[in-house]
Amino acid sequence: MLTAPQARPRRLPRRRSLAGWQFVAPFMLVFALVFIAPIGYAIHLSLYRRQLIGGNSFVGLDNYQRALTDPQFWSALGRVAVFLAVQVPIMLFLALLVALAIDSGRLYGRSFFRVAIFLPYAVPAVVATLMWGFMYGTRFGLVGNINDALGVTLPDPLHPDLVLLSIGNIVTWEFVGYNMVIFYSALRVVPTSLYEAAEVDGAGQLRVIRAIKLPAIRGALVIATIFSIIGSFQLFNEPSILQHLAPNAITTYFTPNLYAYSLSFSGQQYNYSATVAIVMGLVTMAVAYLVQLRGIREEGR
Amino acid sequence: MTPALTRVRRPGITRVRRPGRSLTLTALTGIVLVYSLVPLIWLLVNATKSQQGLFSSFGLWFADDFALWDNVVETLRYDDGIFLRWLGNTLLYVLAGAGGATLLATLGGYGLAKFDFVGRRAVFAIVIGAVAVPGTALAVPTFLMFSRLGLTNTPWAVIIPSLITPFGLYLMWVFAAEAIPDELLEAARCDGASELRTLFQICLPLLAPGIVTVLLFSMVATWNNYFLPLIMLKDPDWYPLTLGLDAWNAQAATAGGQPVFHLVITGSLLTILPLLAAFLLLQRYWQSGLAAGGVKE
Numbered sequence: 244m245l246t247a248p249q250a251r252p253r254r255l256p257r258r259r260s261l262a263g264w265q266f267v268a269p270f271m272l273v274f275a276l277v278f279i280a281p282i283g284y285a286i287h288l289s290l291y292r293r294q295l296i297g298g299n300s301f302v303g304l305d306n307y308q309r310a311l312t313d314p315q316f317w318s319a320l321g322r323v324a325v326f327l328a329v330q331v332p333i334m335l336f337l338a339l340l341v342a343l344a345i346d347s348g349r350l351y352g353r354s355f356f357r358v359a360i361f362l363p364y365a366v367p368a369v370v371a372t373l374m375w376g377f378m379y380g381t382r383f384g385l386v387g388n389i390n391d392a393l394g395v396t397l398p399d400p401l402h403p404d405l406v407l408l409s410i411g412n413i414v415t416w417e418f419v420g421y422n423m424v425i426f427y428s429a430l431r432v433v434p435t436s437l438y439e440a441a442e443v444d445g446a447g448q449l450r451v452i453r454a455i456k457l458p459a460i461r462g463a464l465v466i467a468t469i470f471s472i473i474g475s476f477q478l479f480n481e482p483s484i485l486q487h488l489a490p491n492a493i494t495t496y497f498t499p500n501l502y503a504y505s506l507s508f509s510g511q512q513y514n515y516s517a518t519v520a521i522v523m524g525l526v527t528m529a530v531a532y533l534v535q536l537r538g539i540r541e542e543g544r
Numbered sequence: 545m546t547p548a549l550t551r552v553r554r555p556g557i558t559r560v561r562r563p564g565r566s567l568t569l570t571a572l573t574g575i576v577l578v579y580s581l582v583p584l585i586w587l588l589v590n591a592t593k594s595q596q597g598l599f600s601s602f603g604l605w606f607a608d609d610f611a612l613w614d615n616v617v618e619t620l621r622y623d624d625g626i627f628l629r630w631l632g633n634t635l636l637y638v639l640a641g642a643g644g645a646t647l648l649a650t651l652g653g654y655g656l657a658k659f660d661f662v663g664r665r666a667v668f669a670i671v672i673g674a675v676a677v678p679g680t681a682l683a684v685p686t687f688l689m690f691s692r693l694g695l696t697n698t699p700w701a702v703i704i705p706s707l708i709t710p711f712g713l714y715l716m717w718v719f720a721a722e723a724i725p726d727e728l729l730e731a732a733r734c735d736g737a738s739e740l741r742t743l744f745q746i747c748l749p750l751l752a753p754g755i756v757t758v759l760l761f762s763m764v765a766t767w768n769n770y771f772l773p774l775i776m777l778k779d780p781d782w783y784p785l786t787l788g789l790d791a792w793n794a795q796a797a798t799a800g801g802q803p804v805f806h807l808v809i810t811g812s813l814l815t816i817l818p819l820l821a822a823f824l825l826l827q828r829y830w831q832s833g834l835a836a837g838g839v840k841e
Contacts, residue, residue, distance in 0.1 A: 262739045266655025267667060270648040270713060277686065277705045278674050285685035337576065344573045349566040356573055358827060360580045365819040367768035369786040370812040373793055374583045377590075377809070378603065385586070385603045392602075420580060428831070480770050484790055487797040507684045508775070516684050 288517035306518035315496040327475040330411040342426035361420035368480035376488040401489035429463035465538035476527040499523045591813045595806045615810040630788040641706030642762035653716025701776035712758040719754030756829035785815045
């Protein structure tokens, strides 16, 4: 897992302390402005409510109580939870399979595979969503083409029942290569001596994968899972852009982030919007923490 | 450029035995390859079609008219050349945002790796904690704060939040810790070089793969940024490409709006080409950089 690089054996003289801060200070100053200050401000906002008369008044935890009993918030949270439970395992499993296949050395043209499968990561979410959105379309998209050519009627991927699945496909497409490269990089630092030992023992490929490769990249798996969880809870770009192409399928409270955004920018409910953002931040951190904890505990077994 | 880490196993050289190539495995992995490439091919093919051809031809093959150059010219000229303005904005945000982010992460990572100072542990804890904070959860409060400071609807509103990449700082930290021997720093200090000179003249070449990796990944983050500018910017003259394309698509999808799907598609192609080129040309750098820092256990 993430740990601080080991302290060096020798301590440098004390006067180096000032020099160290000189290097770190610029980062920390901007960090305070764009991370710490907004968090503080959000907490402040969440404790107040704007009144028609008399400006903001302190309401304690009322906004939080409202969020916890808000059906729209729960529906948004439930949707990203389903997304998380289905899309993340599929994406990571696919990424792992490809990483293992490339690492096995049994592919023709494996550096081509590695680079080509990674490429979608460099494509902006806007462009990825537009491309897939057009391809999903029945007018000039591939779905429309197939319907015309074969005389069938495929289910519309932008139908309200299917749109979450279609978004999952876009996100998988964007990040499967990125995760593959992370796993592949981790596989490459497995000490060769382990493979030699396995060969002496006569272990087959599958055995090597289960006994050596998977345990060796556990750290990378946990990191990738945590980043994917954070990404799922933050889901915003894809549904927001797809809204233009499928206005009936995506509501203003489709995901928690979309909800917070609509509350702020269409509804001017800044205090409640900040509350929703904080609750989502807490949920995300709690789930990420649990995953990390499990990852470490299994490592200890 | 050799990666600084010796423990990175170079494929093929130290392998015990080279297992035979497998056609079956190649074909199976090929499915994922096709999945990854089909949308990009779709984009390329459809950028060659006129608005009319788009509706009348098969998606994965060319239409009768080859309109790529007309489309490119029209994309660049449409609405008084607003696309070029958006491209200029994107370049500004990438240069200032990603360039600044890389500089701050390099300075900070180097400082954390090579100096002992009071509060070093605290800095680590805070920054790692920040990785878990959903970035978009901060967006609304940041917007309200910036609007009080009068920064919204200016380039600063996009550039300043882009300057911080906790992941970049972590990567540079790990990288600097392993790539720069302490003896080198001692020697430079004995020669009376200032700390900044030591970093920029002696250590920078050693840090190159890490710096390129951080730069490339923050470039992608800034070039592809959508949520932040969406919130911060009202004036289309300050839009980056991503927001501009979204606006064109919204216009095309609105009943009564001028349908410019061919411009959305050609514009999308032009938007992704520079980044695809950067990743292809710099792959040796970012692959070794990721191997060194991103997956440290």
